Amino acid sequence: MTQGYHPLVKRLLDGELSLAELPSELRAEGAEALRLVGAADRSPVTLSSALDERVMGTVRRHAASPGQRAWRWLNTPRNIELRLRVRPWTVWAGALAAAAALALLVGRPAPEPVPGAQARGGTRDSVLVRFVLYAPGARRVAVAGTFNQWDRAAAPLMPAGTSGVWTTTLALPVGQHQYAFVVDGARWVVDPGAPAVDDGFGRRNSVVAVTTQGAHL
Amino acid sequence: MGVLLGLEAEATDAEVVRAVLAGDVERYAVLVRRYRDRYARYASRMLGSRDVAEDAVQDALVRAFDRLADCREPDKFAGWLFLILRNRCFAERRGRQRMERSLDSTDEMFAAPDRPDGAYEQVERAQALERALQHLTPEQREVFVLKHTEGLAYEEIAGVTGATVASLKMRMHRAYDRLRELMKEHL
Numbered sequence: 001m002t003q004g005y006h007p008l009v010k011r012l013l014d015g016e017l018s019l020a021e022l023p024s025e026l027r028a029e030g031a032e033a034l035r036l037v038g039a040a041d042r043s044p045v046t047l048s049s050a051l052d053e054r055v056m057g058t059v060r061r062h063a064a065s066p067g068q069r070a071w072r073w074l075n076t077p078r079n080i081e082l083r084l085r086v087r088p089w090t091v092w093a094g095a096l097a098a099a100a101a102l103a104l105l106v107g108r109p110a111p112e113p114v115p116g117a118q119a120r121g122g123t124r125d126s127v128l129v130r131f132v133l134y135a136p137g138a139r140r141v142a143v144a145g146t147f148n149q150w151d152r153a154a155a156p157l158m159p160a161g162t163s164g165v166w167t168t169t170l171a172l173p174v175g176q177h178q179y180a181f182v183v184d185g186a187r188w189v190v191d192p193g194a195p196a197v198d199d200g201f202g203r204r205n206s207v208v209a210v211t212t213q214g215a216h217l
Numbered sequence: 218m219g220v221l222l223g224l225e226a227e228a229t230d231a232e233v234v235r236a237v238l239a240g241d242v243e244r245y246a247v248l249v250r251r252y253r254d255r256y257a258r259y260a261s262r263m264l265g266s267r268d269v270a271e272d273a274v275q276d277a278l279v280r281a282f283d284r285l286a287d288c289r290e291p292d293k294f295a296g297w298l299f300l301i302l303r304n305r306c307f308a309e310r311r312g313r314q315r316m317e318r319s320l321d322s323t324d325e326m327f328a329a330p331d332r333p334d335g336a337y338e339q340v341e342r343a344q345a346l347e348r349a350l351q352h353l354t355p356e357q358r359e360v361f362v363l364k365h366t367e368g369l370a371y372e373e374i375a376g377v378t379g380a381t382v383a384s385l386k387m388r389m390h391r392a393y394d395r396l397r398e399l400m401k402e403h404l
Contacts, residue, residue: 004394013393014371014386032404036396039339039346039403040365045257047271055249055278062283063242149238150289178287205287 009033126171127210136164138183145179147172152182178205234291262362263306265351277302307355342403349399357392360385
């Protein structure tokens, strides 16, 4: 059984000491250790030129599969330009109608929020999903996910008073979405009220499935 | 064609990722060309074979494409791809260890003939180190490869692996002792 290296020799290998800084009785051991790490092969490795075409061939097949196309379509954010041709009086009428609707809503007691993602109305192709996180002491909270290309700034949550509860409501397209909360711009937090899956890279993402009947956790 | 290559060289990873997500699948070739060899040495040293490393890099690039919508920070595509490749290398090692357990490989394979030729000794030592690395745990091997082959500092290794500097040093120091034992005939 060979004895392990002296701690000072290990510091030599780590680059924290030079051979000359070792006590004289350790220099032979140090020189031997340097021969060991000096044997590491640092020459570059070049892979076969055929690799590019193999990867792109597979990628093209995957991109063409209906499942992949549907998933990408659901997950890819798009810029939508809406052009309207209106008469000016209709703008004022619309604004008055919106103000009246808002006046009806204000004053209604808000339901007590619970952590997690909850669904409400929405359009035929999207559903309003309410995201709630209890994060006392947080300075800012946002939700990022496949629906906003994991943009940490796209969907901030608002604090509900000083209770430590943060909420926001987003219109999500029908489909399955992965997401996580971002606390103070840096800390990723899974939704404690939703199931989570491994993202394959050592982190966890929460999952919400949105259907025309609502959101399902 | 020259103009196209110029545009490819200038496009950031984030721009290419967004173009691919928007449906321009062929732009993914830019990322393939950009990263195919960058991590090849890491994979090769981790897996002990250039051919197996090539399979691992290919799988990682395909998997990255399949999950591109999950890439939270497209401007950090390189680090994200590295994590995919790293997981692939660890999984490959675990699978092979299960297969090799019954082969009962021993340290005799490192015994070297006693030759006076210095250059030959160096080549032998390098080959013996390659074989000895395969007898470390994947975590020990990784920290050795990243520090002594890729030339990263402990702080940089901590950044790409998520481990603390203290735990990385502990792994490395155990690796030094184990390698000394495995390489005793060559030092």
